[in-house]
Amino acid sequence: MTRRLTRRALGKAAAAAAMTAASATKVRGAGERVRLGFVGVGNRGRQLQQAFAKHGDCEAVAFCDVWQPYLDRAKGDNGGKGDTCVDFRKMYQRKDLDAVVVATPDHWHAIQTIDACDAGMDVYVEKPLSIVVHEGRRMVAAARRNKRVVQVGTHRRSSRLYAGLAEMIQGGGIGKVTVARAYRLSNMAPGGMGKAKDAEAPDGMDWDLWIGPRPMRPFRETIAPYKFRWWHLYSSQMANWGVHYLDAIRWVTGDEAPASVSAHGGRFAVDDDRTIPDTLETVFQFDSGRLAIFGQYEASGVPALKRGEIELRGTQGAVYADERAYEIVPERGGQFQDRKPRTEARTVESTDGDLTVQHARNFLDCIKSRKRPNADVEDGHRSTTMSLLANIALATGLRLEWDAKAEKTNHDEANRLLTYEYRKPWVLR
Numbered sequence: 274m275t276r277r278l279t280r281r282a283l284g285k286a287a288a289a290a291a292m293t294a295a296s297a298t299k300v301r302g303a304g305e306r307v308r309l310g311f312v313g314v315g316n317r318g319r320q321l322q323q324a325f326a327k328h329g330d331c332e333a334v335a336f337c338d339v340w341q342p343y344l345d346r347a348k349g350d351n352g353g354k355g356d357t358c359v360d361f362r363k364m365y366q367r368k369d370l371d372a373v374v375v376a377t378p379d380h381w382h383a384i385q386t387i388d389a390c391d392a393g394m395d396v397y398v399e400k401p402l403s404i405v406v407h408e409g410r411r412m413v414a415a416a417r418r419n420k421r422v423v424q425v426g427t428h429r430r431s432s433r434l435y436a437g438l439a440e441m442i443q444g445g446g447i448g449k450v451t452v453a454r455a456y457r458l459s460n461m462a463p464g465g466m467g468k469a470k471d472a473e474a475p476d477g478m479d480w481d482l483w484i485g486p487r488p489m490r491p492f493r494e495t496i497a498p499y500k501f502r503w504w505h506l507y508s509s510q511m512a513n514w515g516v517h518y519l520d521a522i523r524w525v526t527g528d529e530a531p532a533s534v535s536a537h538g539g540r541f542a543v544d545d546d547r548t549i550p551d552t553l554e555t556v557f558q559f560d561s562g563r564l565a566i567f568g569q570y571e572a573s574g575v576p577a578l579k580r581g582e583i584e585l586r587g588t589q590g591a592v593y594a595d596e597r598a599y600e601i602v603p604e605r606g607g608q609f610q611d612r613k614p615r616t617e618a619r620t621v622e623s624t625d626g627d628l629t630v631q632h633a634r635n636f637l638d639c640i641k642s643r644k645r646p647n648a649d650v651e652d653g654h655r656s657t658t659m660s661l662l663a664n665i666a667l668a669t670g671l672r673l674e675w676d677a678k679a680e681k682t683n684h685d686e687a688n689r690l691l692t693y694e695y696r697k698p699w700v701l702r
Contacts, residue, residue, distance in 0.1 A: 307640055310335040310370045310394075312361045312385055313377035314347035315498055317399055321374050321426075322347060324629040331637055335370065337361045340498050341477030359479050361385055365392045372422075372640055375399060378501050379508040380487050383408035386423065387702050390415040397636050399426040400520075401512035402650065402657040406680060407692035409654035409661075411701055416650045422639045424646040425653025427520045428632035429596065434623040438592065438599050439525040447587030447601065447616060450526055454566045454584045455518030457510055460574035465545030466503055469495040486695035495546040503547035505664065510549060512660040515567045518583050519557075520648075520656035521594075522565050525585065530655055530677035531557035531565070536667040542572035555663040567663070589615040598622045665690045 307330060311322055314336050325331055335356045336347040344357045358364055364373070365388055372395040375385045379401055386398045396416075402425050403409040416423040429435050442450060471491035474480035480492045487506050494500075501507040523529070538553030553569040568577065578584050580600065581593035591602045599621050603614040625631060632647065639646040658680075665687050666673050674683040681688055695701065 305330065305641065307331040307371045307637055308334050308369055310337065310364050310367070310373045311347065312337045312364065312373055312375045313381070313399075314338045314343045315340065315376070317426075318343070318374070318376035319347065319350070320629060321376055321397070321399070321633070322350060324627070324633045325374065325637075326351075327627075327630050328634060328637055335364050335367065337364045339479040339483045343498070360482060362388070365389060365394070370394055372396060372636075376426075378483075379512065380404045380506065381485055383412055383701060384486065384699060386412050387415040390419040390421040390423065391702060393419065393421075395422040395424075395636075395640050397424045397426065397633070398650075398653075400653065400657065401508075401516045401660055402653040403661070404507070404512075405690070405692050406658050406661050408701060409657055410680060413650050413654050415702070420643075422636070422643065422646055423650035423653075424632070424636040424639070425648040425650060425657075426632070427517060427648045427653060427656060428628040429517065429521050430524065430648035430652070431632040431635050432596060432623065432625050432628055434596070434599065434621065434625055435521060435525065435594070437621065438594055439527070442525045442585060442587075442592070443527050446589075447585065447592055448589030448604070450563055450585050450587045452564050452566065452584075452586040453522040453526065454568075454578065454586075455515075455522065455582060456568040456570060456577045457514035458574045458577060459571050461545075461551065462542045462572045463544055465543040465547060465551070465571075466495055466500050468544075468546050469493050484696070486699035488696055493546070500546075503545070503549055505548045509660070509664055510569050510571065511553060511555070511567070511663050512657065514569070515555075515660040515663065516656050519565060519567060519659045520652070521583055522585070523656055523659070524652075525594075526559075526561070526563065528559045528561055528563070528565075530559075531659060531662070531675055532560045533558045533672060533674045534659070534662045534666050535672040536663045538569070538667060550667065553663075553667065555666070557659060557663075565659075596623060596625070596628055 309331055333351050333355055336344055337358050338344045339359055348355050373389045375398040382398055383403050386396050389396045471493050474492035483497055496504055502513050534557050536555040538550040541552045543551035551571040555567045557565040579593050581595040583594050585592040590604045593600045601619050603616045603618050605614055606612050635647045669687050671684050673687050
């Protein structure tokens with residue numbers, strides 16, 4: 274492709290980037306404007322562009338996407354200002370960018386984040402952090418060696434409500450938490466996202482660049498530009514939704530990583546082009562003595578919880594939480610126990626506002642201060658790993674024990690799925 278940059282040019286860019294990274298860690302003044310490039314300006318990318326536009330100390334100066342209508346829209350949303358390109362590597366050669374916002378499909382996050390860090394730029398990268406576990410660890414390494422700020426788009430990490438909930442839970446406010454639950458609910462039966470035939474990519478789409486490191490295959494309209502979420506090679510609903518809730522659970526309980534995971538499910542009721550389950554139940558067990566359960570129910574949309582998006586069940590009470598509030602429901606003693614309430618019922622309301630806007634604010638502040646952001650890349654990696662392990666457990670049909678330090682399971686078959694071989698010329702640095 275003529276758009277691809279030569280290896281020599283990329284080598285020169287990387288060398289220059291290393292010099293840039295070494296000198297770009299100064300603390301910025303509070304009034305300095307942060308110059309941003311946006312990589313991937315489709316559904317979530319547009320939402321992030323709008324969130325950053327709420328802050329007067331940043332400006333969008335460049336946009337990148339493989340789908341021309343998205344590029345045209347992004348520039349229009351920006352008042353007609355900003356350069357556009359199809360290949361992100363061209364954007365990364367610019368000397369005037371402070372940071373990039375990466376909101377491409379999941380299989381692109383690692384390459385685009387690592388290359389940005391190596392080019393001396395800070396990164397806001399959407400969740401899930403990576404498509405395989407090995408990528409996530411390399412992303413953490415790239416952020417650290419380049420002294421980059423890398424914020425992951427798990428925006429609940431910028432919630433004061435959730436921060437208060439974490440303090441309360443870890444302080445024993447509802448006793449010992451033994452079970453946490455969350456769900457992705459959407460009744461897509463019977464036809465789901467539909468079916469389509471392989472076809473030529475539409476005018477204005479660079480399909481080769483969309484596929485990137487994954488094996489080449491024909492274009493299909495049930496993959497791009499949005500429906501890739503239901504194809505395991507490019508994403509999964511376990512990672513797309515699960516990482517939000519598993520990250521929140523892991524944060525409020527203080528758990529770093531699970532000790533084991535098992536998963537059950539399949540395509541039971543939805544007849545479409547998906548390669549992921551329509552029904553999935555995953556159970557994680559922690560050495561701290563608790564379970565985390567995530568259910569992906571896409572053939573049933575009836576609420577699974579009393580309210581909210583996550584449930585925490587403690588010996589003194591249960592909590593139902595979402596971005597707007599959390600409610601404490603008192604426990605009463607069960608068999609052989611005193612039946613009086615063990616805590617007080619109460620509801621705590623949020624004063625956070627739009628969490629995506631707040632998450633963008635935290636990223637901009639950390640670019641200037643050089644502090645770790647609320648959703649640092651290490652936390653993003655730990656939470657994303659949980660979702661990816663669930664997918665591996667389902668694919669192998671195995672209960673997996675997880676060594677969080679070595680980042681390996683107890684099964685060779687599962688360990689082979691912790692990484693994959695990239696299609697040439699793409700490499701993981």
